[in-house]
Amino acid sequence: MVVRYEARDRIARITLDRPERGNAITAEMIGELAACVERADLDPEVHVLLLAGSGPGFCGGYDLVESAEGMGRAAEQAGDGGQGSVAPPAGSPIDPAVIAANHDPGRAWDPMVDYAMMGRNVRGFMSLFHCGKPVVCRVHGFCVAGGTDMALCSDLLVIASDAKIGYPPARVWGSPTTALWALRVGDQRAKRLLFTGDSLSGAEAAEWGLAIEAPEPEQLVERTEVLLERIARVPVNQLMMMKLLVNQSVYAQGLHAAGARHRLRRHHPPHARGIRLPAAGGRSGLPRGGARARRALRRSRPLELQGLSSAPGGGVQGSPRCCVGG
Amino acid sequence: MVVRYEARDRIARITLDRPERGNAITAEMIGELAACVERADLDPEVHVLLLAGSGPGFCGGYDLVESAEGMGRAAEQAGDGGQGSVAPPAGSPIDPAVIAANHDPGRAWDPMVDYAMMGRNVRGFMSLFHCGKPVVCRVHGFCVAGGTDMALCSDLLVIASDAKIGYPPARVWGSPTTALWALRVGDQRAKRLLFTGDSLSGAEAAEWGLAIEAPEPEQLVERTEVLLERIARVPVNQLMMMKLLVNQSVYAQGLHAAGARHRLRRHHPPHARGIRLPAAGGRSGLPRGGARARRALRRSRPLELQGLSSAPGGGVQGSPRCCVGG
Numbered sequence: 328m329v330v331r332y333e334a335r336d337r338i339a340r341i342t343l344d345r346p347e348r349g350n351a352i353t354a355e356m357i358g359e360l361a362a363c364v365e366r367a368d369l370d371p372e373v374h375v376l377l378l379a380g381s382g383p384g385f386c387g388g389y390d391l392v393e394s395a396e397g398m399g400r401a402a403e404q405a406g407d408g409g410q411g412s413v414a415p416p417a418g419s420p421i422d423p424a425v426i427a428a429n430h431d432p433g434r435a436w437d438p439m440v441d442y443a444m445m446g447r448n449v450r451g452f453m454s455l456f457h458c459g460k461p462v463v464c465r466v467h468g469f470c471v472a473g474g475t476d477m478a479l480c481s482d483l484l485v486i487a488s489d490a491k492i493g494y495p496p497a498r499v500w501g502s503p504t505t506a507l508w509a510l511r512v513g514d515q516r517a518k519r520l521l522f523t524g525d526s527l528s529g530a531e532a533a534e535w536g537l538a539i540e541a542p543e544p545e546q547l548v549e550r551t552e553v554l555l556e557r558i559a560r561v562p563v564n565q566l567m568m569m570k571l572l573v574n575q576s577v578y579a580q581g582l583h584a585a586g587a588r589h590r591l592r593r594h595h596p597p598h599a600r601g602i603r604l605p606a607a608g609g610r611s612g613l614p615r616g617g618a619r620a621r622r623a624l625r626r627s628r629p630l631e632l633q634g635l636s637s638a639p640g641g642g643v644q645g646s647p648r649c650c651v652g653g
Numbered sequence: 654m655v656v657r658y659e660a661r662d663r664i665a666r667i668t669l670d671r672p673e674r675g676n677a678i679t680a681e682m683i684g685e686l687a688a689c690v691e692r693a694d695l696d697p698e699v700h701v702l703l704l705a706g707s708g709p710g711f712c713g714g715y716d717l718v719e720s721a722e723g724m725g726r727a728a729e730q731a732g733d734g735g736q737g738s739v740a741p742p743a744g745s746p747i748d749p750a751v752i753a754a755n756h757d758p759g760r761a762w763d764p765m766v767d768y769a770m771m772g773r774n775v776r777g778f779m780s781l782f783h784c785g786k787p788v789v790c791r792v793h794g795f796c797v798a799g800g801t802d803m804a805l806c807s808d809l810l811v812i813a814s815d816a817k818i819g820y821p822p823a824r825v826w827g828s829p830t831t832a833l834w835a836l837r838v839g840d841q842r843a844k845r846l847l848f849t850g851d852s853l854s855g856a857e858a859a860e861w862g863l864a865i866e867a868p869e870p871e872q873l874v875e876r877t878e879v880l881l882e883r884i885a886r887v888p889v890n891q892l893m894m895m896k897l898l899v900n901q902s903v904y905a906q907g908l909h910a911a912g913a914r915h916r917l918r919r920h921h922p923p924h925a926r927g928i929r930l931p932a933a934g935g936r937s938g939l940p941r942g943g944a945r946a947r948r949a950l951r952r953s954r955p956l957e958l959q960g961l962s963s964a965p966g967g968g969v970q971g972s973p974r975c976c977v978g979g
Contacts, residue, residue, distance in 0.1 A: 368769070371744035371751075418697035425697075439890035442897075443694070443785050459769050564765035571768075578909045 330359035331381075332366065337374040337559040339367035343477075346382020351390030352473045354421070357451035360477070364454040364462075374559045374566060376462040377551070378455065378481055384468025386477060388496070394426075420444045449504050455480040456574070459567045461558055465551045467544065471526060472496050479507040482570060484538040485554060486529035487547045492537070493526025510577055512537050656685035657707075658692065663700040663885040665693035669803075672708020677716030678799045680747070683777035686803070690780040690788075700892060701884045702788040703877070704781065704807055710794025712803060714822070720752075746770045774799075775830050781806040782831075782900070785893045787884055791877045793870065797852060798822050805833040808896060810864040811880060812855035813873045818863070819852025836903055838863050 331342040341363045343350035350356075367373045380386055415421040420443035429440045455462045455477065464481035470492045478484055478492065486492060494503050497520070508517040512535050520527070533541035542550040558566065657668040667689045669676035676682075693699045706712055741747040746769035755766045781788045781803065790807035796818045804810055804818065812818060820829050823846070834843040838861050846853070859867035868876040884892065 369742045369745035369747065371742075416695045416697075419695035420697075421695065437890050439785070439893040443893070446785070459765070459772075564763050567765040567769070579907065581905065583904045583909045 328359065329353065329356045330363055332363045334367060334370055334373055337372060338555050339363075339370065339373045339376045341367070341376060341378050343378075343380040343386055345390075346380075348390055348392075349384055349387030349469070350380040350382065350474070351387050351393070352448075353390050353393050354415075354448075357448055361451045361454040364458050368458045368460055371563075373460060374561065374563045375555055376455075376458065376460060377465060377555055378462055378477060379465040379551075380467070382468075385464075385466040385470040385490070386474030387469060388472025388474050394423075421447060445504055449476070452476040452480045452505055455482075459570065460563065461566050461570055463551065463555055463558070465547065466490050466492060466529070466538075467547055472500075473504075475503060476505045476507075479503075479511055480505055483554070484532070485540045485542070485547065485551045486532050486538045487544040488528065488530040488533075488541045489544055490529040491526045492529065492532050493520060493524070495524045495526065497521045498524035506582070510580060510582065654685065655679065655682045656689055658689045660693060660696055660699055663698060664881050665689075665696065665699045665702045667693070667702060667704050669704075669706040669712055671716075672706075674716055674718075675710055675713030675795070676706040676708065676800070677713050677719070678774075679716050679719050680741075680774075683774055687777045687780040690784050694784045694786055697889075699786060700887065700889045701881055702781075702784065702786060703791060703881055704788055704803060705791040705877075706793070708794075711790075711792040711796040711816070712800030713795060714798025714800050720749075747773060771830055775802070778802040778806045778831050781808075785896065786889065787892050787896055789877065789881055789884070791873065792816050792818060792855070792864075793873055798826075799830075801829060802831045802833075805829075805837055806831055809880070810858070811866045811868070811873065811877045812858050812864045813870040814854065814856040814859075814867045815870055816855040817852045818855065818858050819846060819850070821850040821852065823847045824850035832908070836906060836908065 329343070329345050331340075331344045333340045333342075341360065343356065343360075345351060345353075345356065364376065367376045415423075418425060420426075420440045425440060426444060428434060429437055455464075461483065462481040463483045463485060464478045466478055466484065466486040467490055468487070469490060470478050470486070472494060475492060475494055494508070497503075502521070508521060511517075512520075516535055519525070527535065527537065529538065529541040532538040540550060540554070655669070655671045657666075657670045659666045659668075667686065669682065669686075671677060671679075671682065690702065693702045741749075744751060746752075746766045751766060752770060754760060755763055781790075787809065788807040789809045789811060790804045792804055792810065792812040793816055794813070795816060796804050796812070798820060801818060801820055820834070823829075828847070834847060837843075838846075842861055845851070853861065853863065855864065855867040858864040866876060866880070
């Protein structure tokens with residue numbers, strides 16, 4: 328279990344719980360998140376959901392180390408005949424060996440394999456958006472890369488004034504798969520962020536309307552609770568109607584068309600982008616295996632972590648210490 | 654198991670398998686359908702899916718008898734404290750007792766309870782639309798009411814020339830929840846069908862472009878196999894791109910906005926529509942319990958079955974012998 332669930336007093340609390348990895352996203356986490364959302368949505372006592380993270384920050388994005396280790400294992404299994412793997416289905420787009428092969432710079436890139444895999448992640452994140460009941464996301468510390476998918480799929484964002492939120496992988500790695508930035512901050516500001524990979528502070532996020540509130544860090548929990556309690560007083564069917572009312576204007580702006588079209592090209596072929604994942608058979612030139620793959624991937628840590636502190640006019644200082652991705 | 658699954662030679666065959674009830678839809682069937690679709694979608698050997706039905710016809714719509722019995726049981730359980738029910742979650746919008754109470758003409762109608770329940774069914778049907786790979790639907794005999802949700806969420810329809818397809822519940826019961834008719838046949842023809850509840854013959858469905866082919870009944874299986882084999886020869890990533898390419902224009906036409914807005918009002922309050930479901934506590938005036946509820950519901954068999962034979966200019970003769978609904 329990497330996502331904790333608790334429901335009482337009309338509020339369901341869903342907590343990302345991999346603090347040692349900056350709550351970095353894994354397939355397991357996405358599955359548990361979607362299951363917790365559905366549980367809260369079906370619970371007649373629950374009026375509103377809170378999504379938060381344990382440890383030093385909300386979420387540092389996808390766990391590329393775990394991906395690399397998974398791919399390393401898959402490569403090793405492929406070497407001895409591929410035995411030993413049970414689920415996910417062998418040869419499917421969510422099979423680590425398939426993902427690794429598709430990221431091998433020496434081989435052709437199949438955008439549909441990537442789309443099939445990433446589309447399932449998006450479905451998991453979008454469970455927050457499609458949940459009938461309101462979801463408040465509370466961000467402290469950092470919310471970057473894939474972490475922003477969860478924050479933006481939530482209905483309301485309350486963020487500590489000193490937290491960082493942004494999509495640094497915009498610089499090289501790919502693009503946000505839930506395609507919600509333009510809808511949340513408008514085209515100008517979305518382009519300002521996505522053409523640079525710059526992040527916003529919590530205070531800036533509130534100024535831009537991305538967040539509804541940006542309290543001082545020591546006030547974050549209390550201010551979020553005040554909001555949750557205000558919402559929890561409203562009858563749940565009223566809340567559901569209001570969420571649907573507002574989301575319909577988002578649908579009408581073409582969310583699904585934009586998202587589907589976009590995810591097809593969400594990142595460019597790895598052999599063209601200079602960042603190499605360890606791949607099946609070692610053809611990428613990176614060493615095989617878990618520990619070595621991890622070291623190799625740390626050396627090739629994506630640029631966004633270096634860049635978090637370098638943005639004039641919009642950036643913020645500091646970076647999460649975990650290895651994150653798109 | 655009410656849905657059978659078989660995959661070989663690049664084709665996954667999904668068969669609705671409640672022939673004794675005209676493959677009438679239950680919550681169990683929808684869940685199994687979605688699971689089979691995902692299984693085929695993830696199987697790297699599968700290029701194309703076939704959806705078909707066993708017995709005398711493809712699908713007669715929702716199983717109102719099973720609903721009524723479920724509600725009867727729920728009412729009895731409510732009478733002795735609601736013990737004994739485990740899943741679905743008690744008090745949730747998919748709890749039969751909640752559905753029954755919401756259909757009690759003596760009580761207020763909560764559209765959000767209905768939306769939450771029906772939205773989950775729609776998600777199940779739409780698994781056919783969202784499946785990355787093509788889905789061919791083969792219809793014989795009849796495809797009416799909720800059965801059309803499955804046929805229209807599929808990519809290609811091959812229908813026997815003498816089969817009936819339509820949405821008879823349009824006359825009184827409610828409206829099609831997947832909201833695909835206008836997208837499939839255009840506004841004029843959709844209104845012609847939905848303002849009357851008239852059905853089309855398979856031959857008419859092909860003339861109107863709703864079906865891609867309408868062979869004579871004895872040719873139906875063979876013609877469908879020819880199409881499946883033609884599709885199965887194409888590389889699976891090509892097929893996925895082509896499906897996405899076409900579906901994007903459907904997204905762009907507002908499918909999700911129309912569907913979500915529509916499902917909120919998908920049927921009018923039961924106390925205003927003259928058809929009464931057996932409800933918790935017997936307040937509807939119908940008797941309690943399974944067998945009696947079934948008899949009562951048969952007496953109040955929805956109008957669409959009578960009407961299937963009455964449409965001048967567009968209708969067809971004959972009707973399935975199962976009890977169907979919206």
